[in-house]
Amino acid sequence: MKRTPTRPALLFLALGALLALSSPTTLGQSCSSKPLEQGRVCTKPGARCSPPTVGSGNVGACTTEGMRADALVCECQGSPTPSYNITLSPLTPTYIDKDVATSTITVIPFNGFTGKVDFTCTVSGASHPAPSCTNPASATVTNSAATSLLTVSASASTAEDTYTVTVNAVDGHGRPPDNGAQPSTVSVSHVRWILMGGGRIAFLTFVALLALWSVRLLWRRNRDAFR
Amino acid sequence: MSSQSLLPAKLDLADIRLSRLSREFPFRASLVALFVLLTYQFSWQWLRFVTSVAVLHISASLGMATARVSFDTIRIHGQLFRVVIACTFVDVVMGSIPLLWDVRKSLLRNASRFLAVAFIFFGLNLVRLEIAQVLYFRGVPWTLADEVLGGFAYFAVWLFLWRHRTWRILREA
Numbered sequence: 001m002k003r004t005p006t007r008p009a010l011l012f013l014a015l016g017a018l019l020a021l022s023s024p025t026t027l028g029q030s031c032s033s034k035p036l037e038q039g040r041v042c043t044k045p046g047a048r049c050s051p052p053t054v055g056s057g058n059v060g061a062c063t064t065e066g067m068r069a070d071a072l073v074c075e076c077q078g079s080p081t082p083s084y085n086i087t088l089s090p091l092t093p094t095y096i097d098k099d100v101a102t103s104t105i106t107v108i109p110f111n112g113f114t115g116k117v118d119f120t121c122t123v124s125g126a127s128h129p130a131p132s133c134t135n136p137a138s139a140t141v142t143n144s145a146a147t148s149l150l151t152v153s154a155s156a157s158t159a160e161d162t163y164t165v166t167v168n169a170v171d172g173h174g175r176p177p178d179n180g181a182q183p184s185t186v187s188v189s190h191v192r193w194i195l196m197g198g199g200r201i202a203f204l205t206f207v208a209l210l211a212l213w214s215v216r217l218l219w220r221r222n223r224d225a226f227r
Numbered sequence: 228m229s230s231q232s233l234l235p236a237k238l239d240l241a242d243i244r245l246s247r248l249s250r251e252f253p254f255r256a257s258l259v260a261l262f263v264l265l266t267y268q269f270s271w272q273w274l275r276f277v278t279s280v281a282v283l284h285i286s287a288s289l290g291m292a293t294a295r296v297s298f299d300t301i302r303i304h305g306q307l308f309r310v311v312i313a314c315t316f317v318d319v320v321m322g323s324i325p326l327l328w329d330v331r332k333s334l335l336r337n338a339s340r341f342l343a344v345a346f347i348f349f350g351l352n353l354v355r356l357e358i359a360q361v362l363y364f365r366g367v368p369w370t371l372a373d374e375v376l377g378g379f380a381y382f383a384v385w386l387f388l389w390r391h392r393t394w395r396i397l398r399e400a
Contacts, residue, residue: 093309094298095296095300095307095309187296187297189307194307194308194309199313199377200374201370201374201375201377201378202373202375202376202377202380202381204378205377205378206378206379206381206382206385208378209378209379209382213382213385213386
């Protein structure tokens, strides 16, 4: 006797066939935005990665990874494009009064990037007048990371507040860093600073005590020697 | 160590000439300078942070109004204090290595002794910093409360090193 599928079984098979034939992008795909390695962003299959120049290619395309519709990957195609990132060390000191805070800007090259990188800095904050920053000197990348120095100055008239110092850069072709402008913060306070720890007076006090101790030591030994 | 053997019967300051100094002492003294110079080549941020944390907590336990401002800066009773390298005593600790080192003992024993001494020195440092805070907020000028007290702390360290030294200043007769 030939067995025939029952109605629920037929419905189940039909649903399975529908799922198998349907495009993965049409059923339950969550490909709104997926941040990828080194700052690349993928929006939807077929779209270009943003930015496309990071990594190992000059053109990036968003594709699905394997059969997983929700896993978008940014595949960079084409020849590697020389590129760079910039990083800022924290502004030191973090609080300034009528002095300066400095930070080291490091240019990290990718894909054999070489050349000069120019920097600009801006200070933003809610209070005015804000501290000033001078545009850091250009850095020239030869074959490894290059550095420059960011300096932020405050004066007695600078308003007390916390400010964001943003450094941007462009290379010889006018291209910005792949990781974009980099911020750092510095605070201005006119409360009198006290530096803890020994200074010149501590050293002089020590020397005076040492001299007194030495004289006493010599005197005692001299006295003992005479006895 | 016998003090009699180091000095002549009738002692005169003029008798202490460079030629009478042991070779060991100038060598160790030079190493002290070198170690201290090397110490200041690093920022010691973690140690400045730890020191500021300790001062902050001790001050708070003494009833002072405290707040952290940055990794090396604290606010106590509205006054900002910045912990610099000298404040951590790391220069003193590193500079004491050449004076503490016993050439007759193993590296391990010297290292363990140094670690113990370092803990003592860092403890002493916290005590003097806290005394300085208390004195300052009782009206003593900061120069007196911190710096002069710091000089006494350095001298206390010197006395400790002198008592535990294994080297001679003068040549044996």
